[in-house]
Amino acid sequence: MIELDRRLFLKSAALIGCSAAAHPLMTSMTFAALPSDNRLVVIILRGAMDGLDAIQPYGDPMLAKLRRNISTGPDNGALDLDGFYALHPRLGPLMPLWEKGELAFAHAVSTPYRDKRSHFDGQDLLEAGTGNDLPVDWRIGGWLNRLLQAMPGTTAETAYAVGLEQMKILTGEAAHLGWAPKSSLDLSPQAQMLLDHVYHDDPMFRDAARDAFRISAEAGETARGKGPTADEAALGAFAASRLNGAARIAAFSIGGWDSHANQGPVIGRALDKLAASILALRDGLGQNWGSTTVLAMTEFGRTVRENGSNGTDHGTGGAMLMAGGAIQGGKAFGDWPGLRDGDLYADRDLMPTRDIRAYAAWAMRGLFGTERETLERAIFPGLDLGQDPRMLA
Incomplete structure (x- = not known):
């Protein structure tokens, strides 16, 4: 029988037709089918990733002084990138991407969110893409949904939300599809024959049902027996399968980044998952990896100084x-503000030097030709794009 908590469902079904709402195989990954060969994947890192640990600015001598118990730099196993920054060793599987120019990063970025440091509010603001006006007004939806509304020719297949967690970044008026990789659509042969008969004259749902069973079986094989990163690998693999077809935009999330105590093992596990999802995307996309941009974004950073529990605070x-074949990889973007006392925000945090939304906006402009005025007024209201960071190849 179908496990009812693990099934596919069609979001925004009213835009497709009332029969969609009754279909039993229609879920939560986020995608979109666009009139473009370029592809965009947004990964939300829930829990506030410590960017100073993931991408370590060991060339700033203050880092080692402020973090005596959190290992940093090549002397402690990190992988040197450019003589100033080093990659956390748990991101080592991504090092070949850096060397091929398919991995990059931007430091000292943030949303407009300041001072309150709530995960819930910070994530809402990140996915809404608006300013610091809390509570967020979800009537205008998330910024990926507003992108869909600004693009001609989009359909429900243009956007997917992957995973069991709601992706607010895709909420809004534009229709999108969704899928959860933990689906278990185990029907008997008789039940599958019954569904084929019921939907025989409705090719949209007949084909969708058959596809759902095939994808569920493939994802189950991908995840089965593959250890703690299997779910994230399944997210990446399924996203790639849709992006190889009609979809051009995908979004999913990875949790586990809140490292108030014992940061080493906490962030290590989360980085393993991030690396697994990116590599699954690359492997699944094949030649389409060359036209793909992946943006991994978190709600805010963490304190520069370690706390008394060998962790860091909000x-x-x-x-x-x-990441992706479409980016100008192998380089660091942005201006480094420094870690001396006078350089810190509120005497505790890394000072933001650029709005994280600007990087997402420039990616959209380069990938899909979205107009600057649309980006600054409709998709990211109030954003000043500033200069092009030239992050795309």
Whole structure:
């Protein structure tokens, strides 16, 4: 029988037709089918990734002084990138991407969110893409949904939300599809024959049902027996399968970044998952990886100083990772503000030097030709794009 808590469902079904709402195989990954060959994947890192640990600015001598119990730099196993920054060793599987120019990052970035340091509010603001006006007004939806509304020719297949967690970044008026990789659509042969008969004259749902069973079986095989990163690998693999078809935009989230205590093992596990999802995307996309941009974004950074529990607390400035064959990889983007007392935000956090939304906006402009005025007024209201960071190849 179908496990009812693990099934596919069609979001925004009213835009497709009332029969969609009754279909039993229609869920939560986020995608979109666009009139473009370029692809965009947004990964939300829930829990505030410590960018100073993931991408370590060991060339700033203050880092080692402020973090005596959190290992940093090549002398402690990190992988040197450019003589100033080093990659956390748990991101080592991504090092070949850096060397090929398919991995980059931007440091000292943030949303407009300041001072309150709430995960819930910070994530809402990140996914809404608006300013610091809390509570967020979800009537205008998330910024990926507003992108869909600004683009001609989009359909429900243009956007997917992947995973069991709601992706507010895709909420809004534009229709999108969703899928959860933990689906278990185990029907008997007789039940599958019954569904085929019921939907025989409705090719949209007949084909969708058959596809759902095939994808569920493939994802189950991908995840079965593969250890703690299997779910994230399944997210990346399924996203790739849709992006190889009609979809051009995908979004999913990875949790586990809140490292108040014992940061080493906490962030290590989360970085393993991030690396697994990116590599699954690359492997699944094949030649389409060359036209793909992946943006991994978190709600805010963490304190520069370690706390008494060998962890870090909620901060402000953080880092975002970029991957894909479409980016100008092998480099660091943004201006480094420094870690001396006078350089810190509120005497505790990494000082933001650029709005993280600007990088997402420039990615949209380069990938899909979205107009600057649309980006600054409709998709990211109130944003000043500033200069092009030239993050795309």
